[in-house]
Amino acid sequence: MSFEPIRCYTSADIKALQQTRTDEVVFLDLVSLESVRVARESYAVLRELLVPRNWLCGDLDLLSLVAGVSLELHKINHDLLPRFLVQEVKLDGDVLEALLVLKNSAIALLDLAKEIKEEIDDVDEDLISCKVERLGMSLLDTANLVLISDANIDSLQERVRALVGPIDALLAAPFVFHSE
Structure with missing residues (x-):
């Protein structure tokens, strides 16, 4: 089984994930953020999305840093x-x-x-x-x-x-x- 990751290029892409409703496994691929300044809010949003769902993001630790x-x-x-x-x-x-x-x-x-x-x-x-x-x-x-x-x-x-x-x-x- 192969899953195509959802790619995020900006904090707006991460915020848009809040509208995603699925019980399926979702792989998130963080490609970039428009600035270091938005990393705090992006991390908070992404963390809230990942914990209760069946979502995976290999870049979460780097985003937290x-x-x-x-x-x-x-x-x-x-x-x-x-x-x-x-x-x-x-x-x-x-x-x-x-x-x-x-x-x-x-x-x-x-x-x-x-x-x-x-x-x-x-x-x-x-x-x-x-x-x-x-x-x-x-x-x-x-x-x-x-x-x-x-x-x-x-x-x-x-x-x-x-x-x-x-x-x-x-x-x-x-x-x-x-x-x-």
Whole structure:
């Protein structure tokens, strides 16, 4: 018995699966997503579809890793970086706590990059893990600049401003699971 997989090229394709009503075995083949940003929502939708049904998706673990990257970047962009850019910021308890969280997020991104690299079969198709790794190192360097050296708030703010663009670019980057 042979089953033709349902191919998904975008988050809209994944959302459209919610309308599929079948008790048959369904194989899902994730080909790509339009951006890393949509991976969190796409994972949540797909997970809800797979669990109660007889559906299979070999790319679910990889999607969960990319969703983890999306989640960390969202947290950094919306919860952490703005705390460092306020006018009268001081290197006190709140900022130091945020730097520790930033360091933990950087380490999480480095771990996710490594896992993504291991999960992708074809290194030529891996356009994301190197970017995640590079950004993770930049974030770790930025946090350590203050946490374990004598850097001041001005140098921290300069580094943080330089990180906003790469974070936005990574969130906007398309993700290819595999070519057809």
